[in-house]
Amino acid sequence: MHKRPPAFEGVDGLSYSVDILVDTTDDSSAPIGAFLFFLQWGRGEPEASGHLETGFLARGHSEAAVREAVGRMSLLVVKATLDGLIRARATSDRAPLEMP
Numbered sequence: 001m002h003k004r005p006p007a008f009e010g011v012d013g014l015s016y017s018v019d020i021l022v023d024t025t026d027d028s029s030a031p032i033g034a035f036l037f038f039l040q041w042g043r044g045e046p047e048a049s050g051h052l053e054t055g056f057l058a059r060g061h062s063e064a065a066v067r068e069a070v071g072r073m074s075l076l077v078v079k080a081t082l083d084g085l086i087r088a089r090a091t092s093d094r095a096p097l098e099m100p
Contacts, residue, residue: 006075011083012090015041016052018078020070022063023056030059034066038082052085 007017016038025033033056042049058069073081 006078008079008082010038010040010086012086014043014049016082017041018082020067021053022066025056025059027059030061032061032063032066033057033059034063034070036070036078036081038085052082052089054081054085 005017005019007015010016018036018038020034021037022032022034025031035056036054038052039048040050040052041047057073058066060066060069
């Protein structure tokens with residue numbers, strides 16, 4: 001519907017934009033992989049303050065095919081994925097998760 005990437009508020013109260021990115025894999029049978037890249041926005045001024053990313057969510061032989069596969073994810077699943085990454089980061093940083 002819109003030409004801009006979807007944006008979400010994470011469980012940490014920060015804003016995130018999401019995009020589908022692709023890269024090469026180490027698998028010759030599926031050399032292209034797609035993943036979600038979440039750009040974290042700082043509080044107040046609109047400037048990037050970090051990012052989170054998934055592992056490869058789709059692998060294949062063409063960029064178009066793997067982008068399409070990841071693009072079929074529902075926004076509810078994408079949001080749940082973001083929240084899971086935020087929780088994992090908070091756990092690995094051993095910092096308490098700041099809730100709004």
